[in-house]
Amino acid sequence: xxxxxxxxxxxxxxxxxxxxxxxxxxxxxxxxxxxxxxxxxxxxxxxxxxxxxxxxxxxxxxxxxxxxxxxxxxxxxxxxxxxxxxxxxxxxxxxxxxxxxxxxxxxxxxxxxxxxxxxxxxxxxxxxxxxxxxxxxxxxxxxxxxxxxxxxxxxxxxxxxxxxxxxxxxxxxxxxxxxxxxxxxxxxxxxxxxxxxxxxxxxxxxxxxxxxxxxxxxxxxxxxxxxxxxxxx
Amino acid sequence: xxxxxxxxxxxxxxxxxxxxxxxxxxxxxxxxxxxxxxxxxxxxxxxxxxxxxxxxxxxxxxxxxxxxxxxxxxxxxxxxxxxxx
Numbered sequence: 001x002x003x004x005x006x007x008x009x010x011x012x013x014x015x016x017x018x019x020x021x022x023x024x025x026x027x028x029x030x031x032x033x034x035x036x037x038x039x040x041x042x043x044x045x046x047x048x049x050x051x052x053x054x055x056x057x058x059x060x061x062x063x064x065x066x067x068x069x070x071x072x073x074x075x076x077x078x079x080x081x082x083x084x085x086x087x088x089x090x091x092x093x094x095x096x097x098x099x100x101x102x103x104x105x106x107x108x109x110x111x112x113x114x115x116x117x118x119x120x121x122x123x124x125x126x127x128x129x130x131x132x133x134x135x136x137x138x139x140x141x142x143x144x145x146x147x148x149x150x151x152x153x154x155x156x157x158x159x160x161x162x163x164x165x166x167x168x169x170x171x172x173x174x175x176x177x178x179x180x181x182x183x184x185x186x187x188x189x190x191x192x193x194x195x196x197x198x199x200x201x202x203x204x205x206x207x208x209x210x211x212x213x214x215x216x217x218x219x220x221x222x223x224x225x226x227x228x229x230x231x232x233x
Numbered sequence: 234x235x236x237x238x239x240x241x242x243x244x245x246x247x248x249x250x251x252x253x254x255x256x257x258x259x260x261x262x263x264x265x266x267x268x269x270x271x272x273x274x275x276x277x278x279x280x281x282x283x284x285x286x287x288x289x290x291x292x293x294x295x296x297x298x299x300x301x302x303x304x305x306x307x308x309x310x311x312x313x314x315x316x317x318x
Contacts, residue, residue, distance in 0.1 A: 158284050158318040162291070166311050169296035169304055180272050180318055 021164025024157045031157045035150040038143065045136070045143040052133035059126040066118035073114055077107045123216055127209045134202035141198040145191035152184035260306035265290045267317045275317055283317045 019027060084100045159181060241249070265286035269275050275283065291307065299307065 155318050159315060162284065162287055162314055162318060163311065165291045165296045166307060169299060169307075179316060 019157070019160055021160055021167065024160040024164075028154075028157055028161065031150070031154045035147070035154050038147040038150040042140070042143040042147045045140040049133065049136045049140045052129070052136045055129050056126070056133050059121060059129055063118065063121045063126060066114055066121060070111065070114045070118055073107065073111045077104070077111050080104055080107055123212050127205065127212060131202060131205045131209060134198065134205050138195060138198035138202050141191065141195040145188060145195055148184055148188040148191050152181055152188055155181040155184055257306075257309065260302055261310055264306060264310045266310055266313055269317075272317045280317055283314060287314045 081104060084104055087100060088095045088097070265283070267275060267279070267283040269279075272280060
């Protein structure tokens with residue numbers, strides 16, 4: 001039986017038949033279950049990635065909202081400051097200083113709160129959630145790889161079974177082409193590379209997050225808000 | 234005027250080729266072959282059916298009882314089946 005050799009893997013396949021057709025027949029239900037299980041795992045991994053992606057998207061939306069709210073509140077506070085200052089200039093002793101300063105304090109607190117929430121969002125929550133999402137993508141890449149490997153094993157096992165009598169009739173002088181198996185193996189190699197890419201992306205995000213957190217800790221000691229408090233301004 | 238090859242006209246050659254393919258197809262017809270020539274064109278259920286039918290057929294009789302014509306047809310068909318596995 002003449003076969004065209006298209007790759008080194010095919011030569012290896014021909015040289016090393018890992019199972020006899022009988023063994024492959026007994027192994028088939030196991031391989032089928034492996035594929036079914038890996039498909040279920042892949043679906044779960046995809047669902048988890050989608051869930052975490054929704055959180056990442058919601059974070060971006062919240063950050064946009066907080067940025068715009070901060071800008072609006074800051075403008076209101078500045079305008080209020082100007083108005084209240086003018087009120088003091090105009091009313092002097094008649095001005096309810098405690099009342100107006102309480103109003104200003106309330107607005108300033110709101111600005112500070114929104115700014116802190118924005119800062120927490122862009123420096124802590126969003127990057128942390130993104131890392132979790134990237135980890136989930138790496139898990140998904142692993143699950144995809146497992147699924148393709150299981151499909152390749154099933155293809156290989158079926159090929160051996162389907163060829164059993166042909167091999168027997170040819171006196172064992174038969175090599176396996178397994179073109180589909182070979183393609184699945186190539187897909188598996190590509191999927192394996194995608195795992196690396198996904199893991200590296202998550203690792204880089206984690207390092208970037210650590211750098212931001214270090215800076216945040218340092219910045220926390222010397223922020224203008226803190227210095228104002230320390231120096232009693 | 235048509236060219237000649239080994240004393241045969243192009244029309245005779247075409248007829249010979251067609252007859253050869255018809256004979257080959259006739260030898261393949263009794264075999265449980267997939268409707269499409271590649272895995273991508275088949276649904277998972279169809280792939281399953283191809284495998285089950287093929288295995289059912291090929292294991293149904295001892296290989297010693299295969300005629301030379303059957304053996305030749307099975308060789309050709311095997312390649313087609315393998316593309317769906």
